[in-house]
Amino acid sequence: MALLKLENISKIYHTNKVGVLALNDVSFEVEKGEFLSLAGPSGSGKTTALNLIGGLDKPSEGNLYIDQTNINNQSKSNLAILRRNHIGFIFQTFNLIPILSGFENVEFPLILKGKNSAEERKSKVEEILRIVGLEDLMHRKPFEMSGGQQQRVAIARALVKEPKLVLADEPTANLDSNTGKDVLKLMQKLNKDKGITFIFSTHDQMVMDFANRIIRLKDGQIYSDDMRR
Amino acid sequence: MFTILKLAFRNVFRSKKRTIITLSSVSLGLGLLIISICLMNGLDKQSISNIIHSQTSHLKLFKTGYFDKKDEIPLNKTIKNPEQYYNKIKQHPLIKEVESRVLFGASMIKGMDELPCLGVACEPGSDPKILNIKDSLVAGTWIDSKKSGMVIGANMADDIDLNVGDYVTIRIITSSKGEDLTWNALDMEIVGIYNSGNPAVDSSHIIVPLKFAQEAISMNNEVTEIVVCLTNDNEDTLEQVKTWLCTIFENSGEKIEVYSWKDLAGTFLAISKMKTKNSAIIIMIMLFIASIGIINTMLMAVLERTREIGMLMALGMKKWEIMKLFVFEGGLIGVFGSLLGCLIGGLAGWYLEVKGWSISSFGETYEKIAQAAYPIKDVFYGDLSFNILLYTFIFGVVISVIASFYPARKATKLNPIEALRYI
Numbered sequence: 001m002a003l004l005k006l007e008n009i010s011k012i013y014h015t016n017k018v019g020v021l022a023l024n025d026v027s028f029e030v031e032k033g034e035f036l037s038l039a040g041p042s043g044s045g046k047t048t049a050l051n052l053i054g055g056l057d058k059p060s061e062g063n064l065y066i067d068q069t070n071i072n073n074q075s076k077s078n079l080a081i082l083r084r085n086h087i088g089f090i091f092q093t094f095n096l097i098p099i100l101s102g103f104e105n106v107e108f109p110l111i112l113k114g115k116n117s118a119e120e121r122k123s124k125v126e127e128i129l130r131i132v133g134l135e136d137l138m139h140r141k142p143f144e145m146s147g148g149q150q151q152r153v154a155i156a157r158a159l160v161k162e163p164k165l166v167l168a169d170e171p172t173a174n175l176d177s178n179t180g181k182d183v184l185k186l187m188q189k190l191n192k193d194k195g196i197t198f199i200f201s202t203h204d205q206m207v208m209d210f211a212n213r214i215i216r217l218k219d220g221q222i223y224s225d226d227m228r229r
Numbered sequence: 230m231f232t233i234l235k236l237a238f239r240n241v242f243r244s245k246k247r248t249i250i251t252l253s254s255v256s257l258g259l260g261l262l263i264i265s266i267c268l269m270n271g272l273d274k275q276s277i278s279n280i281i282h283s284q285t286s287h288l289k290l291f292k293t294g295y296f297d298k299k300d301e302i303p304l305n306k307t308i309k310n311p312e313q314y315y316n317k318i319k320q321h322p323l324i325k326e327v328e329s330r331v332l333f334g335a336s337m338i339k340g341m342d343e344l345p346c347l348g349v350a351c352e353p354g355s356d357p358k359i360l361n362i363k364d365s366l367v368a369g370t371w372i373d374s375k376k377s378g379m380v381i382g383a384n385m386a387d388d389i390d391l392n393v394g395d396y397v398t399i400r401i402i403t404s405s406k407g408e409d410l411t412w413n414a415l416d417m418e419i420v421g422i423y424n425s426g427n428p429a430v431d432s433s434h435i436i437v438p439l440k441f442a443q444e445a446i447s448m449n450n451e452v453t454e455i456v457v458c459l460t461n462d463n464e465d466t467l468e469q470v471k472t473w474l475c476t477i478f479e480n481s482g483e484k485i486e487v488y489s490w491k492d493l494a495g496t497f498l499a500i501s502k503m504k505t506k507n508s509a510i511i512i513m514i515m516l517f518i519a520s521i522g523i524i525n526t527m528l529m530a531v532l533e534r535t536r537e538i539g540m541l542m543a544l545g546m547k548k549w550e551i552m553k554l555f556v557f558e559g560g561l562i563g564v565f566g567s568l569l570g571c572l573i574g575g576l577a578g579w580y581l582e583v584k585g586w587s588i589s590s591f592g593e594t595y596e597k598i599a600q601a602a603y604p605i606k607d608v609f610y611g612d613l614s615f616n617i618l619l620y621t622f623i624f625g626v627v628i629s630v631i632a633s634f635y636p637a638r639k640a641t642k643l644n645p646i647e648a649l650r651y652i
Contacts, residue, residue, distance in 0.1 A: 056543060056645045077547055084545020091649070095540040099239040111232045112545055157544075 001068065002029035003164060003197055004053060009062035011048050011220075022048040023059070024220040030199065032164075035191045037211035038201040044217040046201035050167045053199065054087050055079035067164065084112050088158025090168035090200075094150040096142040096157070102129065102149075103138040106156045113161050128156040132186055148179035152186065159190055168200035172207055184210045233550060237557035240530065241565070248562065251526040255566025256573055258519035259625045262512050263574025263617055267581055269508060271611035272603055273501055277490075278462065279604045280497065282361045283425035285490040287467055288474065290314070290455040293484040296492070302334040302347070304403065307451035308485065317477060318457060323470050325460045328355035329452035331442045334402040337381075337435065338414075342389045346433050348401060350442030359458040362423050362436055369393035369421030374438045378420030382431030386422045395419050399435070403446050413445055426607065428600040467491075500602065516624075519566075520632035527559050527636030531643075538640050539648025548641040555640050559633020560626060567625030571618045581611025 011023040023045045030036055038046045051057040052064060055071050056079075063070050066086070071079065083089075088109075096105045103125055110121045129138050132152040142150050151171060158166050168187070172180030188210055191198050200207070208214050216223040241248055281287060291299075295306040308314075311329040318327050331350040336343050353372045357363035362380065363371045372380055379399070381391065391397065401413045417437070425431055443450065457474070459466055467489050474487040491498060531538070541551060585608035588596045600606060 051646050054543065056649075080542070080545050080547045082545075083543060087545075089540075089543045091540065091543075093536075095536060095649070097236070097537065097540075099236070099243055108232070109544055 002065075003032045003034075003067060004030040004199075005063075005065040005068075006049075006053070007063040007065070009049075009052060009059045009064060011045075011052060011057070012060045021220050023052070025062070026217075026220070026222055027062075028215060028222065028225060030197060032197055033191070033195045034197050034199075034213055035188060035211055036197075036199045036213045036215065037208045038199060038217060039203060039208050039214050040201075040217035040223070041203055043219075045220040046203075046217055047169055048220075049217070050169050050199065050201055053165070054089060054167050055082050084109070085161070086164045088161065088163040088166040088196075090151070090154050090158050090166065090171045092170040092173045094142070094147070094154045094174070096150055096153055098142050101139045101141055102134060102145065102153045102156075105142070105153055106138075106160050109157060109161045124160055125156075128160045129153075131190070132156045146179075147175050148182060151175060151179075151183050155183065155186060155190070159194070159196065162194070162196075164197065166196055166198045168198065170201055170203075172202070172204065177206065180204075180207070233554050234557055237554055237561055240534075240554075240558050241561045244530070244533075247526055247529065251522050251562055252566045252569060254519045254522040255562065255625060255629065256569035258515045259567055259570025259621055260573030260577065261515060262624075263571065263613075263621050264577045264581070264611075265508055265512055266617050266621075267574070267578035267611040267613045268586070268609065269505060270614075270617070271581060272605065272609055274612045275610050276497060276501070276604050277494075279425070279427040279430075280494045281462060281490050283365070283427040283430050284360075284604070285493045286359050286456045287459040287462070287490055288457040288471055289488050289493065290318075290457065290474070290478075290485050291453070291488065293486050295453065296486060296488055302332055302402075302453075304331075304333060304446060304448070304453065307331075307448065307453055308455060309451050311450075311452045311455050314455060314483075314485075318455070318474065321470055321473055323460050323466050324457055326355060326358040326458040328352045328359055328456050329439065329454070330356075330456055331439060331446070331448060331451075331453050333442065333446060333453075335435065336400045337385070337389070338398040338400060339389050339391065339395075343400075344385065344389055346385065346435050348399070348437060348442065349434050350437050350439045352439050356436075359456055360425075362425055362430075365423045365425045366421045367424045369419070371421060372436060372438050373420075374440050376420070376438070377415075377441050378418045379435050379437045380421035380423055381419055381435050382433070383422055383424040384428060384432035385435070386419075388432070391419055391422075393419055393422060401442075401445055415445060424606075427604045428606050429604055431606065497604065504602075516628055520628050523559055523562055523629050523632040524635060526562065527555060527633045528639065530558065531555065531636050531640045535643060535648045535651040538643050539645045539651065542643075542645035543649065552637045552641045555637030556630055556633050559637070560630045562633075563626040563629020566629065567622045570625055571622050574621065575613065575618055578611050578613035578617070581609075582613050585610040 006026055006028050009023055009026045013020045013022055038049055040046050052059050058072060063072055106125045106129060107121050110116050129135050132155055134149060134152050137145060137149060172183055175183060184207060187198055190196060202208060212228050215225045292306040292308050315327050318324060328351060333348040335348040336345045353374050367383060372378055396416050396418050399415050399417050403411050403413050459470055471487055471489050478485045538551060587608050588599045
């Protein structure tokens with residue numbers, strides 16, 4: 001059973017009374033545990049697809065299922081709960097909360113989820129920070145960390161709640177190539193070890209090489225869908 | 230809830246300079262509010278105390294019809310043999326003292342100077358238990374029922390340069406019919422000078438023994454008023470005793486009316502009420518400006534943190550939780566601003582209550598205007614209470630929370646995708 005199913009998804013943005021077709025009749029399925037790259041040049045519809053999958057936006061046409069639930073029909077509040085419990089986000093610009101330490105940033109989604117005691121949260125946060133190699137820096141504020149370290153915190157924040165799906169929008173675009181590789185290796189390891197499904201967008205071939213499936217988008221349509229290994 | 234509060238707390242101090250400026254405007258506004266209320270309450274309290282204790286006492290009994298003509302100071306509407314009522318009046322446990330007085334129109338003449346004044350003929354033994362004139366003597370002695378001396382106010386003494394031991398001519402108006410006045414002129418010694426703190430009294434009241442005035446005006450054991458002093462200044466006591474006295478005199482069929490100091494100081498109370506309203510408008514404007522500061526700060530915060538708001542939405546924060554975050558931030562600015570405002574206002578209010586505010590520091594013109602508006606001389610004292618601080622604190626927090634609603638709502642209206650793209 002597919003974890004994610006996009007069925008004839010189209011998305012039109014209306015700017016200055018002109019409709020821009022960002023996604024055009026896109027359909028694909030993603031199985032649990034995939035490490036999938038949405039690839040394509042700028043404006044191909046990668047980010048739009050991630051936003052729709054993450055419930056941050058609604059498609060103009062088509063249906064989008066997560067665990068067989070059509071999320072198009074959900075209220076904004078229900079979509080917020082879906083994101084809170086089942087979807088982790090990793091952003092190109094890390095987007096950590098600057099006033100919170102690394103530990104607190106990672107703990108924040110667990111507090112929002114509200115299902116763990118303080119002790120449980122502490123243990124989960126320390127565990128994931130150890131996995132991403134930041135156990136010694138957990139009490140630093142984001143501005144006291146390098147870009148790579150901040151993205152590791154962001155990865156830990158996305159994974160700490162054990163989501164069904166992690167969506168990463170060009171996660172290495174703001175990092176140098178070595179740090180980018182380290183981050184991707186970490187994501188790959190977590191995908192293998194924990195079986196968490198990753199979908200990340202990129203236009204960088206090096207990043208695509210890490211994926212076990214690449215869906216290439218061009219002008220809002222699927223250009224190719226390759227299983228790598 | 231606690232996490233959002235913690236987040237809000239840290240966000241408040243994210244932009245320290247801006248927060249300090251906003252806190253300053255809130256605290257200054259609230260501090261001034263406390264000082265204004267403290268000063269207005271103090272002025273009213275001090276004025277009322279001066280009116281009661283140097284001018285009117287708590288209650289006055291007049292012959293029916295006297296009150297309506299009181300500005301003419303009539304001598305033909307008198308109470309005969311006032312002592313007959315004393316026992317009846319003193320039965321009430323909240324009545325401390327009773328005395329009879331005659332008020333008469335007069336003028337004081339020294340050489341070419343003539344000063345119009347109000348003659349107050351009182352019982353030298355009872356009056357000090359009711360009014361503070363004897364206690365406020367700054368020179369000389371109190372009047373004696375066996376002598377014809379008088380005491381005058383310090384302002385009056387200054388105006389025509391009089392001292393204890395000086396003799397002046399008093400022209401007593403014994404009756405007035407239209408423009409025709411009849412009077413009696415007497416030479417009297419000034420035996421004392423008082424400074425009651427009530428400018429109206431100190432500049433126009435001459436105090437003489439009752440017996441002397443009755444003889445001079447040919448009033449055979451008649452008085453124009455019976456003055457009743459209560460055990461306290463409480464308004465409930467005042468109304469209770471007034472009602473009791475009214476009932477007594479209505480039931481006995483006596484043509485005597487009862488008036489409280491409030492009836493006699495109606496003009497002062499009306500001006501005071503008007504001033505309170507005007508001050509409230511000014512205070513509201515000040516607080517509106519402070520709340521604009523909060524709105525501005527919060528709007529800046531929403532603008533600066535647009536991407537962060539998008540990220541919080543992506544993490545699964547609901548709109549009302551984001552709204553709560555910003556309202557808490559505004560509320561916290563309100564809490565800190567109000568605490569600071571209460572501290573500033575409290576300290577200034579305490580100073581005003583203990584040390585007072587010398588009117589003369591504003592110059593002679595302002596001093597005269599102030600004395601015309603309030604029956605207070607020299608120093609204005611504030612009246613600070615815990616309730617003023619408490620209500621101002623609550624008011625400050627509520628205003629801040631209300632002011633932060635609009636920016637908070639603006640934050641929730643953000644589109645998460647656009648917010649995440651915001652640079």
